[in-house]
Amino acid sequence: MVDRWVQDHQKDAWRKQAKASGYRARSAFKLKQIQERHKIIDSQDSVLDVGCHPGGWAQVAVELVGENGKVVGVDLQSCVPVDGANLIVGDITEPFTQQAVLDAIDTEVIDVVVSDISPHITGKWDIDQAVSLMLVADVFDFALPILKYGGHFVTKLFQGVGVEELIELVKPHFQVVKRFSPMASRNSSSEVYLICKFHTPKRGPDWQIRPAFEDALEHRQGGPEPDEDVEPAKSTFQVRKKKTD
Numbered sequence: 001m002v003d004r005w006v007q008d009h010q011k012d013a014w015r016k017q018a019k020a021s022g023y024r025a026r027s028a029f030k031l032k033q034i035q036e037r038h039k040i041i042d043s044q045d046s047v048l049d050v051g052c053h054p055g056g057w058a059q060v061a062v063e064l065v066g067e068n069g070k071v072v073g074v075d076l077q078s079c080v081p082v083d084g085a086n087l088i089v090g091d092i093t094e095p096f097t098q099q100a101v102l103d104a105i106d107t108e109v110i111d112v113v114v115s116d117i118s119p120h121i122t123g124k125w126d127i128d129q130a131v132s133l134m135l136v137a138d139v140f141d142f143a144l145p146i147l148k149y150g151g152h153f154v155t156k157l158f159q160g161v162g163v164e165e166l167i168e169l170v171k172p173h174f175q176v177v178k179r180f181s182p183m184a185s186r187n188s189s190s191e192v193y194l195i196c197k198f199h200t201p202k203r204g205p206d207w208q209i210r211p212a213f214e215d216a217l218e219h220r221q222g223g224p225e226p227d228e229d230v231e232p233a234k235s236t237f238q239v240r241k242k243k244t245d
């Protein structure tokens, strides 16, 4: 109960700070803190912001890339325009939206992908968490082919079953992959951000994350069940008293 009160109070504090600073959402501070620690966006970069509504990350990205950079965002919900960003409405897993994003980017490759995507929350934690990881895998599969060599990728993850498998599948695509929990999201949920730096494109037919992730989950579920009928083996390990003569 007290924990809940503290969490709500902290969320409120970030919300007030966001309002005072002209940001649309407290989530803006998460990207700012990710940037402070990990330096993912440079001036003049092109940035794809996945799950951009209401536009807090897009506002921060526009500040960071400056006048000569480019920010393209996409979300299921339409946003009030953000000066300097091109925000598209659509489902990032749909080919039609993907084409609209590629058209808006209008270059062969981009420098950075930031994704704060989260699915519609049903309240059933294990379902929401599983859907969110699949969505993250889809975003990787869409965006990796257009992320430049050496580019960076940040994505939100909800901790739980499958996270380790997903991270293992992402690792071969980047030189550095690490988890980071910004102050603005601490205590508020089980979300964490995966910071993937220095894209090293993985070639070959098995480069995609989603099919391999589904295989990994199936393998995990089909793994051997512990046999409850088998008695645990007795340990022969003993602590011997040291001789003192």
Ligand SMILES: C[S@@+](CC[C@H](N)C(=O)[O-])C[C@H]1O[C@@H](n2cnc3c(N)ncnc32)[C@H](O)[C@@H]1O
Binding pocket: 024, 025, 027, 028, 050, 051, 052, 053, 054, 055, 056, 057, 058, 074, 075, 076, 077, 090, 091, 092, 093, 116, 117, 118, 119, 120
């Ligand atoms: C936490 S919000 C993002 C907040 C945003 N980073 C900001 O600072 O304003 C997550 C967003 O992901 C979007 N989303 C979920 N599924 C999506 C999908 N398939 N395609 C595009 N956006 C999606 C939701 O509509 C929601 O607005």
